[in-house]
Amino acid sequence: MATDFPGDYQMACADTPASAAGQRSVGGIDFDQIHDRQQFGSVKWANQWDEFSPRVEGRDLLSLWTADMDFRAPETVIARLREAADHGIYGYTRRDARHYEIVQSWFTRRHNWSPALGTLLPAPAIMPSVAAILRTFTKPGDGVIVQSPVYSPYFEVIQGNGRVLLTNRLTLQDNRYELDLEDFEKLAASGAKVFLLCNPHNPAGKAWTLQELTALNDICERHGVLVISDDIHCDIRLSDRPHIVFSSISDDAAEKSFICTAPTKTFNLAGVPSATISVANKKCRDKLLAAMQATFMVNANFFGRLALEVAYDTGAPWLDQLTGYIAGNVDLVCEFADQYLPGITPMQPDASFLVWLDARELDRRVGGVQKFLVDNAGVNLYDGRVYGPGGEGFIRLNVGCPRALLHRGLERMSKALTSPLIDRNRV
Numbered sequence: 001m002a003t004d005f006p007g008d009y010q011m012a013c014a015d016t017p018a019s020a021a022g023q024r025s026v027g028g029i030d031f032d033q034i035h036d037r038q039q040f041g042s043v044k045w046a047n048q049w050d051e052f053s054p055r056v057e058g059r060d061l062l063s064l065w066t067a068d069m070d071f072r073a074p075e076t077v078i079a080r081l082r083e084a085a086d087h088g089i090y091g092y093t094r095r096d097a098r099h100y101e102i103v104q105s106w107f108t109r110r111h112n113w114s115p116a117l118g119t120l121l122p123a124p125a126i127m128p129s130v131a132a133i134l135r136t137f138t139k140p141g142d143g144v145i146v147q148s149p150v151y152s153p154y155f156e157v158i159q160g161n162g163r164v165l166l167t168n169r170l171t172l173q174d175n176r177y178e179l180d181l182e183d184f185e186k187l188a189a190s191g192a193k194v195f196l197l198c199n200p201h202n203p204a205g206k207a208w209t210l211q212e213l214t215a216l217n218d219i220c221e222r223h224g225v226l227v228i229s230d231d232i233h234c235d236i237r238l239s240d241r242p243h244i245v246f247s248s249i250s251d252d253a254a255e256k257s258f259i260c261t262a263p264t265k266t267f268n269l270a271g272v273p274s275a276t277i278s279v280a281n282k283k284c285r286d287k288l289l290a291a292m293q294a295t296f297m298v299n300a301n302f303f304g305r306l307a308l309e310v311a312y313d314t315g316a317p318w319l320d321q322l323t324g325y326i327a328g329n330v331d332l333v334c335e336f337a338d339q340y341l342p343g344i345t346p347m348q349p350d351a352s353f354l355v356w357l358d359a360r361e362l363d364r365r366v367g368g369v370q371k372f373l374v375d376n377a378g379v380n381l382y383d384g385r386v387y388g389p390g391g392e393g394f395i396r397l398n399v400g401c402p403r404a405l406l407h408r409g410l411e412r413m414s415k416a417l418t419s420p421l422i423d424r425n426r427v
């Protein structure tokens with residue numbers, strides 16, 4: 001932990017439930033260990049999404065933006081992948097019946113949802129699945145509803161495939177997002193074909209309730225709107241709100257929905273992806289499978305298939321430890337912000353490892369808070385504007401990192417925000 005910050009706060013950190021929850025090296029897991037990820041081409045630490053995107057430039061940047069974690073995967077996964085790597089033959093590989101049983105068993109144990117084995121389709125990752133579903137069940141010009149602020153590749157997959165983006169803005173009440181069902185119904189009635197649901201919601205980490213999902217389903221049912229549910233963030237549970245799978249709420253919800261799941265956020269496997277889509281409606285399932293076969297999307301990746309199976313099969317104890325550690329990091333952010341980050345209010349997430357920070361007034365004052373923090377604090381967070389209407393003035397902080405790194409980032413932010421160089425009168 002950096003030593004140049006008020007000593008009282010460092011003492012407090014050592015005593016917070018945060019630190020207690022993130023126990024050191026339990027069962028061989030050491031979430032406090034800092035790893036150099038640059039040697040393997042990490043997007044997060046290069047501060048550049050890919051070779052076609054702009055790079056965030058800055059000196060000695062701490063990367064707290066894109067959604068992967070700086071932790072090693074469960075040891076069982078590493079050991080099996082190492083064995084497979086040592087075997088040295090990386091030919092075509094297939095998923096057998098056990099693959100789907102493992103997926104089913106995970107969701108039964110963790111989320112009280114037991115999709116019939118026959119409903120499960122394999123997929124390379126979540127976003128290619130969303131693209132395939134949109135291309136199969138809608139035509140260019142058809143409307144697709146999203147709820148902003150939201151994960152920005154949704155905009156790209158809709159507009160990049162020639163579909164029309166229909167934005168249903170979430171409303172803020174007491175620092176939590178709520179649904180605007182009236183506006184949602186207007187959009188559904190305007191001829192929308194698909195609703196792309198983010199459950200739990202990225203960037204705010206909100207787990208939708210049964211009541212909320214039921215209200216959305218009722219509207220979709222009235223207007224013949226299909227539902228794609230992206231459940232990638234469902235496994236890291238930070239509040240007592242359960243994850244409710246959209247298709248589990250009623251038979252008609254199941255009949256109209258595509259549930260997209262993956263272990264990649266949960267177990268930090270984004271670079272060895274593999275996913276599963278559950279489609280209860282047989283006609284839709286057959287049509288989607290045919291479309292995915294026609295684009296050769298169902299061939300398994302050698303390492304991705306294996307990682308999914310081992311992670312779901314053996315990773316639960318690791319996930320439980322991780323969840324405690326992440327909860328501790330979220331607590332740290334909230335307590336620290338309260339004392340040392342003037343103008344920044346975190347939103348408490350129900351799930352995952354992302355904290356959405358309300359910095360609207362500050363954003364106006366400094367002329368863009370994300371850039372201000374890059375330039376003055378050397379920390380790279382995601383600019384809320386990326387998440388569409390309603391994201392302006394917010395920033396998204398990834399807390400999936402060793403606590404010392406997070407603490408260093410928070411300290412740097414605090415110093416920049418309390419510097420006399422900020423013109424407090426500029427609004």
Ligand SMILES: Cc1ncc(COP(=O)(O)O)c(C=O)c1O
Nearest residue numbers: 067125126127128151202230232
């Ligand atoms: C809500 C959401 N969906 C999908 C993805 C990406 O999934 P994949 O890499 O499997 O395409 C992310 C990654 O951050 C995400 O946050």
